[in-house]
Amino acid sequence: xxxxxxxxxxxxxxxxxxxxxxxxxxxxxxxxxLQSFLPVYISKAGYLDLPLLITIYFGLxxxxxxxxxxxxTIIGLLQDSLSKTPLxxxxxxxxxxxxxxxxxxxxxxxxxxxxxxxxxxxFFVLHQGxxxxxxxxxxxxxxxxxxxxxxxxxxxxxxxxxxxYYALDRLRKT
Amino acid sequence: xxxxxxxHRSLFLLTGxxxxxxxxxxxxxxxxxxxRLIRVWTVSAVSPFERSGAWGVGKIRxxxxxxxxxxxxARENEDLRRENGQLKLEVMQLxxxxxEADRLAALLSFKQKQAKVPMIVARVIGSSADAxxxxxxxxxxxxxxxxxxxxxITPEGVVGKVIESFRDTSQVLLLTDRDSGVGAxxxxxxxxxxxxxxxxxxxxxxxxGADDDVKIGDRVVTSGMDxxxxxxxxxxxxxxxxxxxxxxxxxxRPSASLEKLEEVIVLLTTDPLAMKxxxxxxxxxxxxxxxxxxxxxSGAKPTEKQP
Numbered sequence: 123x124x125x126x127x128x129x130x131x132x133x134x135x136x137x138x139x140x141x142x143x144x145x146x147x148x149x150x151x152x153x154x155x156l157q158s159f160l161p162v163y164i165s166k167a168g169y170l171d172l173p174l175l176i177t178i179y180f181g182l183x184x185x186x187x188x189x190x191x192x193x194x195t196i197i198g199l200l201q202d203s204l205s206k207t208p209l210x211x212x213x214x215x216x217x218x219x220x221x222x223x224x225x226x227x228x229x230x231x232x233x234x235x236x237x238x239x240x241x242x243x244x245f246f247v248l249h250q251g252x253x254x255x256x257x258x259x260x261x262x263x264x265x266x267x268x269x270x271x272x273x274x275x276x277x278x279x280x281x282x283x284x285x286x287y288y289a290l291d292r293l294r295k296t
Numbered sequence: 297x298x299x300x301x302x303x304h305r306s307l308f309l310l311t312g313x314x315x316x317x318x319x320x321x322x323x324x325x326x327x328x329x330x331x332r333l334i335r336v337w338t339v340s341a342v343s344p345f346e347r348s349g350a351w352g353v354g355k356i357r358x359x360x361x362x363x364x365x366x367x368x369x370a371r372e373n374e375d376l377r378r379e380n381g382q383l384k385l386e387v388m389q390l391x392x393x394x395x396e397a398d399r400l401a402a403l404l405s406f407k408q409k410q411a412k413v414p415m416i417v418a419r420v421i422g423s424s425a426d427a428x429x430x431x432x433x434x435x436x437x438x439x440x441x442x443x444x445x446x447x448x449i450t451p452e453g454v455v456g457k458v459i460e461s462f463r464d465t466s467q468v469l470l471l472t473d474r475d476s477g478v479g480a481x482x483x484x485x486x487x488x489x490x491x492x493x494x495x496x497x498x499x500x501x502x503x504x505g506a507d508d509d510v511k512i513g514d515r516v517v518t519s520g521m522d523x524x525x526x527x528x529x530x531x532x533x534x535x536x537x538x539x540x541x542x543x544x545x546x547x548x549r550p551s552a553s554l555e556k557l558e559e560v561i562v563l564l565t566t567d568p569l570a571m572k573x574x575x576x577x578x579x580x581x582x583x584x585x586x587x588x589x590x591x592x593x594s595g596a597k598p599t600e601k602q603p
Contacts, residue, residue, distance in 0.1 A: 154425060155345045158433070161423040163353060165555040168427045187306035195313050203338035205426035206459060206469065208324045210317035212426065217317065221310045253428075260321055263474075275427070 139183040140295040149176050149290065150197055158204050169275040171246070173197045175283045177216050178245050179290055181223025182232045190227075194220020208261065215252040219245050235284045242283035246276045336462055339433070343465045346422040347435055413526060414564040416440055420557045421465070430470035430493060431459070432557060442466045445524060447563040453530040453551030454478055454518060455560050466562070470554050471499055471531070479521030480531050480548075482514050491516060491531055491548055497555070499532060501546035508544065510537055516548050525563070 153172035160167035177197050181190035198216030202209045223245060231237055250272055257263040416436060424431035436442055438461050448455040448468045456476060460467040469476050470493070477492040480501060489504040504510060514534040520527035536547035 151342075155342055155349070157425045158342065158422040159346050159349050161427075162350070162420050162432070162558070168423070171427065173425065188309050191306065191310050191313060195317070199317075199334070200338055201425045203335045204342060204422075205424045206429050206431050206467065206473075206475075207426055208321050209334060210321040210324070213317045213320075214314050217310065217313050221306065225306075256321070260318065261325070 138185050141183075141293055142295060145290075145293045146180055146193070149180070149293075150193075150200070154197075154200055154204060157201070169271070169278050170282065171249075171275070171279055173201045173212075174216065174219065174246065174249055175242065175279060175286055177220050178223045178242055178283065179287050181220045182227035182238075182241070182287075183290075183294070185224055185228040187221050187224045187228075190224025191217050191221035194218070194223075211253060211256055211261070214256060215249050218252055219249050222248070235288075238284050238287050239280045243276055243280040246279050247272075250276075332460075335460065339462050339465055339467075343421065343433065343435075343462075346433065350419060350421045350435065414441075415561050416442070416564055417559055418442075418466070418562055419559055428495065430456075430473035430476070430495070430554070432456075432468050432470060434466045434468060434560065434562070435464070436562065437462045437464045437466045439463060441564050442562050443566055445566050447524045449525070449529060449561050449563065450552045450557070450559075451561075452553065453532060454525055455552050455554065455557065457524055458562065468560070471550055471552075472497060472554055477522075478525060478531060479519040480516050481519040482510060482534075483517045483528070484514060485509060488519050488521070489546075497550075498535060499548040499550060501534070501548050502543065504544045504546055506540050506542060506544055510534060510544060510546060512537055524566075 150173070153176045157170065157172045160170070177190075177194045180193055184190060184193075194216035195213055197220075198211075198213035199209055201212045201216070205212070223241075226232065226241065232241060251267070254265045254267055257265045418434035418436040418440075420432050421435045422433035434442070434448075442458055442461045444458055444461055446458045448457060454471060456468050456470040456473070458466050459469045471478060471491070472493040472495065474493055474495045477490050479488075480491040481488045482504075485508070487504055487508050487510065489501050491499050491501045494500050501516060512534055516531045516534060518525040518527060518529040518531060530551040532548040532550040534546055535549040536545070538545035
């Protein structure tokens with residue numbers, strides 16, 4: 123699974139994964155549509171955060187912080203506009219996640235399923251932390267930092283992430 | 297001039313993008329606007345897919361139901377041949393009646409009973425992209441007369457209210473959302489108190505005095521005080537009662553299945569319905585167009601445009 127990853131920090135040589143044309147755009151659209159469509163028929167689908175998983179995956183794969191953060195911004199703002207939240211809430215959170223994912227992707231082995239699981243869990247918690255922080259500080263909305271639902275959502279998304287990333291790996295250019 | 301290292305460039309970009317979005321948040325809070333233009337674009341882009349998805353799911357469900365109905369019928373036919381009971385076949389045919397037809401019949405019946413209020417049936421095509429907010433999207437919008445702050449119900453009870461209306465789609469805030477609220481009262485004792493969401497399946501009923509007599513199982517209905525919902529529509533039943541120093545802590549289980557909504561009714565008026573329903577005659581715009589079940593399924597047009 124690690125055959126496409128070449129880590130040579132000293133020489134600044136990083137393998138950047140490329141995708142077939144339109145893959146990123148279609149993945150983002152598909153994730154957003156599913157995110158708002160699935161919970162109508164499957165109430166437990168509300169636990170998923172597919173736009174976040176897409177942000178993390180392409181951040182880790184592209185390994186370019188600028189691209190990662192801009193992709194995070196776009197996905198976050200689109201998610202905001204499909205919710206009742208003010209524009210920028212998920213935008214800021216996903217911008218930071220996109221930046222961190224691509225920065226980490228350039229430094230660590232992010233191809234192994236265990237690493238992907240751990241990173242997704244970490245990013246999920248951080249994302250939620252940023253959202254709650256913005257809601258508390260900027261929007262003056264009372265929010266709780268931790269709930270059992272958050273823990274379940276974190277586990278579900280991390281497990282799903284491993285399989286989703288594996289599927290998205292198939293769309294890479296060889 | 298020395299070139300900026302790539303790492304610093306991306307850090308500057310990150311800071312800039314985050315600051316811009318903080319500014320965007322601040323502008324929205326100050327102006328109390330929600331970036332409507334971007335929302336209209338996004339919803340317009342996504343809703344056709346959701347609409348097609350809802351249509352596809354409906355078709356798949358119908359096919360699935362018919363398949364099972366047919367296979368059950370075949371099995372039952374063998375028994376029937378043995379038992380020679382024509383009656384069992386009829387029962388099977390009744391059992392194969394789709395759940396959707398039942399729901400639509402209930403909606404039609406409800407609509408006929410509430411003849412004073414103009415209303416329209418809409419299908420749920422999507423939900424919020426944010427798991428923390430309880431919002432749904434309907435397949436009817438401004439073209440059908442849906443406007444902001446209109447009430448949304450099902451025959452079982454109150455669902456929520458319209459918070460945004462687009463050309464062919466509208467956004468509804470469910471009762472379970474933290475920002476949601478409805479004027480309510482206990483059906484039997486007529487004790488008033490607003491009911492609001494907590495971001496959980498149960499609702500919260502506030503400001504009911506510690507001395508008031510409230511029991512688990514008491515029905516909670518709309519009071520009409522919010523001027524969105526007519527009086528006496530079911531909201532839910534009291535499921536938890538805790539004593540408090542000044543007020544009781546009451547939890548209400550919603551009557552409508554808010555997690556399994558597929559069709560809802562939008563009350564096509566922003567006039568104070570409670571006032572109107574209490575008065576003698578309905579106003580000129582408070583009429584329902586005559587419509588059969590088919591029209592009901594696709595959504596009937598209001599007779600007059602709402603203000």
